[in-house]
Amino acid sequence: MVAQVIDGKAFAAKVRAQVADKVAKLKEEHGITPGLAVVLVGEDPASQVYVRSKGKQTVEVGMNSYEHKLDAETSEQDLLALIDKLNNDPAVHGILVQLPLPKHLNEDLVINAINPAKDVDGFHISNVGLLATGQKAMVPCTPLGCLMMLRDQHGSLSGMDAVVIGRSNIVGKPMAQLLLGDSCTVTIAHSRTRNLPDVVRRADIVVAAVGRPEMVPGDWIKEGATVIDVGINRIERDGKTRLVGDVDYASAAERAGAITPVPGGVGPMTIACLLANTLTACCRANGLPEPEGLTA
Numbered sequence: 001m002v003a004q005v006i007d008g009k010a011f012a013a014k015v016r017a018q019v020a021d022k023v024a025k026l027k028e029e030h031g032i033t034p035g036l037a038v039v040l041v042g043e044d045p046a047s048q049v050y051v052r053s054k055g056k057q058t059v060e061v062g063m064n065s066y067e068h069k070l071d072a073e074t075s076e077q078d079l080l081a082l083i084d085k086l087n088n089d090p091a092v093h094g095i096l097v098q099l100p101l102p103k104h105l106n107e108d109l110v111i112n113a114i115n116p117a118k119d120v121d122g123f124h125i126s127n128v129g130l131l132a133t134g135q136k137a138m139v140p141c142t143p144l145g146c147l148m149m150l151r152d153q154h155g156s157l158s159g160m161d162a163v164v165i166g167r168s169n170i171v172g173k174p175m176a177q178l179l180l181g182d183s184c185t186v187t188i189a190h191s192r193t194r195n196l197p198d199v200v201r202r203a204d205i206v207v208a209a210v211g212r213p214e215m216v217p218g219d220w221i222k223e224g225a226t227v228i229d230v231g232i233n234r235i236e237r238d239g240k241t242r243l244v245g246d247v248d249y250a251s252a253a254e255r256a257g258a259i260t261p262v263p264g265g266v267g268p269m270t271i272a273c274l275l276a277n278t279l280t281a282c283c284r285a286n287g288l289p290e291p292e293g294l295t296a
Ligand SMILES: Nc1nc2c(c(=O)[nH]1)N[C@@H](CN(C=O)c1ccc(C(=O)N[C@@H](CCC(=O)O)C(=O)O)cc1)CN2
Pocket: 050, 096, 097, 098, 099, 100, 121, 141, 142, 232, 243, 262, 263, 264, 265, 266, 267, 268, 269, 270, 271
């Protein structure tokens, strides 16, 4: 079997077009423009690129973008003061603090200072709890993007066997909650999982989110399974820097029914879902119906 390639770039463009359409209606019918504030602390080169893309795409869908770039030495107190200001700014519907933060800042403390209703990353402990208990939450962008692609591929996911490899708070755990919410039978696998190849071979859906280049070989993949590769790993090969996922794409594509590439798979969906979450937060803040098809 040769796998269908799930084009995340094209999918993300469709999501952004849907968001732009709904933002235009919000402005026209209610005079409201959603606003997203992104906070970057320090000069991490990858983070700078992601924050720039977020600002550009926010403006492209018709939303207001507020960028706050702070020194690497910014104190926790100053960062918390900025978050407090954004929490109380009615023009700001979504707040995102780009991760990772410099080592001297306590990530949990900072994230939990964001008003949960504006926490468009879905990382605040209240949103984590709401998602885990099946209540209306802000849902982390990368897992939301994966869920959208899986629903598009299969329609209903009910009863499917899903394995999530990786147990991070940002991807693995929320991904498992979302799949459970769609009535999958879910296994969370990790570095201590026994017989990992056999666990993965049982799965109709494999989500790989471990951050280890090409760790999942094709012979772990059940014939016809859908493979979602969340990994973005920079490696040196043949004297060149290349981006690879957590799945060995070439061998997995020979067995999978469908697979996301790296780059151009899950990655672009992360920012598209951030825009979708900002729109959702804005609708909720104004007591308006949530945008259909853009939430979990
Ligand atoms: N506060 C947050 N911080 C971070 C998040 C997040 O969701 N919230 N996720 C990542 C970084 N990230 C967005 O912030 C992100 C990562 C990757 C991509 C993407 O489109 N990747 C491309 C490849 C890009 C490249 O060449 O490097 C792809 O996969 O095709 C978008 C956003 C950590 N921090």
